[in-house]
Amino acid sequence: MPAEPALTAETGGPAGPADSPDPLEFRRAMAEFATGVTVVTALDGDEPVGFACQSFASVSLEPPLILFCADRRGRSWPRIRSAGRFCVNVLGEEQADLCARFGSSRGLKYEGLDWDLSPHGTPQLRDVLLNVHAAVHDVHEAGDHDVVIGRVLSVRVHEAPGGVWRRPMLFFRSRFGVHPPEVPFAPDPWGEGDRWGWG
Numbered sequence: 001m002p003a004e005p006a007l008t009a010e011t012g013g014p015a016g017p018a019d020s021p022d023p024l025e026f027r028r029a030m031a032e033f034a035t036g037v038t039v040v041t042a043l044d045g046d047e048p049v050g051f052a053c054q055s056f057a058s059v060s061l062e063p064p065l066i067l068f069c070a071d072r073r074g075r076s077w078p079r080i081r082s083a084g085r086f087c088v089n090v091l092g093e094e095q096a097d098l099c100a101r102f103g104s105s106r107g108l109k110y111e112g113l114d115w116d117l118s119p120h121g122t123p124q125l126r127d128v129l130l131n132v133h134a135a136v137h138d139v140h141e142a143g144d145h146d147v148v149i150g151r152v153l154s155v156r157v158h159e160a161p162g163g164v165w166r167r168p169m170l171f172f173r174s175r176f177g178v179h180p181p182e183v184p185f186a187p188d189p190w191g192e193g194d195r196w197g198w199g
Contacts, residue, residue, distance in 0.1 A: 034172040039102045040068055041115075041123040042086040044079040048110050048123040051076040052103035054171055056088055064152035066134055069145045075105065077146065081136060086150065087122040090130040091169040096176055098125065099169070120153050129168060131156040 021029065041050035055069035068088065070077035080086050091098055101109045110123075118124045124131040134150030141147075160166045169176060 031173045034170050037091045037099060037169040037171050037176075038068070039089045039091065039098055039125060039128075040070075040076075040080065040086055041089060041125065042076075042080040042083040043117070043121055043123055044083050048115065049076045049079045049083075050102050050109060050123070052099050053088075056090075059149060065137060066132060066150045066152060068148050068150070069142070070148055071145055073144070081139065081146075081148075085120055085122050085133070085135050085153070087118060087120075087124050088130075088132040088134070088150075089125040089128045090132070092127075092129050093167040093169045093176070095128065095169060098128075099176070118154075124156070127158065129158060129166060131158075 020026075035054040036056065038053050038056045039050050040053050040056075041048060043049075051070075051074060053068050053070070055067075057067055059065040059067050066088065070080075072078075089098075101107070101113065114126050115123045116126065118131070118133055120133045122133050124133070132150075132155050133153045135153060136148060137151040138149040139146050140149070
C-alpha cells in the first residue's frame with residue numbers, strides 16, 4: 001500500500017494555512033508550556049556576546065548533541081554562528097538579573113559582570129546551574145528562526161555549597177516561576193521592542 005503524502009503548510013489538509021493561529025495567539029498558547037531559561041554566550045573576536053534563550057534541549061547522547069533556536073533578526077546570533085563555538089548557561093531561579101542583562105537589546109550585557117573564559121574559548125557565566133560548551137554542528141532554517149545543533153565539547157555542573165539543591169529558573173505564562181491560575185498573563189517582560197526568549 002503506497003504511503004500517504006505528508007501534509008505541509010503548503011499542501012494543507014482539512015485545516016489549511018488559513019486556519020493557522022496569528023503570531024500573538026500562537027505565542028500566548030506556547031506560554032502554557034513551562035521552560036527553563038538559559039543564556040547562550042560566545043566570543044566574537046575579543047568581544048563577548050550572548051542572548052537569553054528558552055528554546056534549549058538535548059538531542060542525542062551518541063554523539064552528544066544539543067539544540068537551541070535563534071531569531072535570525074537578532075544581533076547576537078550571527079556573531080555566535082561566526083564564532084563557531086558557544087556556551088549554554090542554564091540559570092537558577094535567583095538569577096533574574098542575568099535575564100535582565102541578556103534578555104534585552106538595551107545596555108551593555110557584560111558590563112560589571114564576572115565571567116570566565118573556558119578552555120574552549122567560550123565565555124562561561126559564574127554560579128549558574130550548568131555550563132554546556134559546544135561547537136556549531138549544523139544549522140537548519142525554520143520560519144523566522146534558525147535551529148542550531150551543537151556538538152557538545154564539555155559540560156560543567158555547578159554544585160551548591162554544602163550540597164544544597166538549587167531550583168532552576170522557569171518561565172511560564174510570560175512570568176518567571178509558576179504562579180496560581182488566577183494570576184493573569186504578564187506583559188512581555190522586556191517590552192514590545194525586545195524578543196526575549198526567541199533568540
